[in-house]
Amino acid sequence: MKRLVSYLRTTKDTPEIRSKLLVKDTSGNLKTLTHFEGTSGQNRQRNINRILESTKLSTERQREYVDKAKARNDAYEDDEEGEIREIEQGINELNEIFQDLGTLVSEQRSMLANELSSASQLQxxxxxxxxxxxVVGGIVILAALA
Known part of the structure; x- marks a missing residue:
């Protein structure tokens, strides 16, 4: 059981290890309780204290594991929310750029139409x-020939 408890909060810590630890802890408690019936009061108290210490240590480590997992999840959620906000801001900026570009294209279209109109008139x-x-040249040539 101490070996399984030592796995808590390490890379070997898995839900399967936690289940095994709980099973071993419970079966150990049952064995100890049946053994208590035949032992003296002092041994019984020592065994109860050992069981309580192991259970307390296991509970503390599991609680720490859960607290750390919650903290990690909160940090991941905060990071994801920040990234989503950045993406949203980028999309809004891109939208503004395209709106400005549309305005410029519209202005240039009217300027180009004016230029084409004046070029047509000049032509x-x-x-x-x-x-x-x-006609004047033709008249001059005809007058010169006549």
Missing amino acids: KKARNRMCCLA
Whole structure:
């Protein structure tokens, strides 16, 4: 039983070890109690004290194990909550970036439409000037030939 108790709070500590410890502890207590019937009062008291010490030690170690496991779980939950908050913040920032990008694209679209409109008007004016120059040039050539 002492060997099993020594496994508590170590890498060898498993639920199976804990079950074995509980079974051994209980069976040992029963054997000791049946043995008490035939022993003297002083031996009986010593045996009871040993059983109580072993049980107390086992209970303390199991309680410490549970407390540490709860603390680890709480720490994991806190870490996970922090990571979730960071992910949420990143998603919100990404959303803001895409909204800003959408605004920029919309502004550039209207600017590009204005540029294309003025380029089209300039091209039309240039065509009209070329036509006028061609007509004037044709008249000058006809006048020179005549």
